[in-house]
Amino acid sequence: MPRQRSYSRVTREALAMLGKLIRVGRAQRGLTAQELADRAGISRTTLSSIEKGAPGPEIGAVFEVCSLVGVRLFDYDERSLQMHHARLDEKLTLLPKSVRRTVKEVDDDF
Amino acid sequence: MPRQRSYSRVTREALAMLGKLIRVGRAQRGLTAQELADRAGISRTTLSSIEKGAPGPEIGAVFEVCSLVGVRLFDYDERSLQMHHARLDEKLTLLPKSVRRTVKEVDDDF
């Protein structure tokens, strides 16, 4: 069965931007594509895809590259990252563990 | 050649957090895993991997899911997203187009 996916405009734009952010970050640090790829443990070809904003690459590889060139996804520093983790866990325990379709009401408190 | 990758702690944490954010967002919207997966054009199995914070899934799929449950990676709204695009393009044209290893100097102005 073919996969045949389609991506929303927002997704495509976000991917393109992330790629550019990485590219800029790499340039600012004076890193060669090969160097950065090596450090991230991926091939230069894959890094190229990432910088082009392709939807295919593994998210783990992309995040790894991001951390290497100083692109932070959620603009949290590491400490607050921990905090948010705790918060989210809290939230998750409070939330219902399975979603019933009959439940129509949802309020966006965040 | 085996791939054999390793991910930094930051990457792993970011992935875990993103997964939790998605999970919370989905719950808040009262969406079934199957429903969300359908809308994102992926299988429930893959969505499960994403929510678990696995490094493997395609970044396109993850971003698609994010946009569906209201998790924004860069806290830019769509409009400023355009702006940032322009800025990045500008920056890219100014930056050298290939990186020379002999260039030792790098200044982090961002």
Added chain:
DNA sequence: TATATTTGTTCATTATATTGGGCGTGAGCG
């Protein structure tokens, strides 16, 4: 300007993510 190097691209092969189905469990609703 000459030259070494970085980058962009393609391609066959290999590794791996995705899929869809099924099963058991537990949570939420009547």
Added chain:
DNA sequence: CGCTCACGCCCAATATAATGAACAAATATA
């Protein structure tokens, strides 16, 4: 309390991403 449905997990088959090599073209330095 009982029943239904959402979820977590496993698996085989298949689609696809990752790799590494190779080549051309562009680009930065001497």
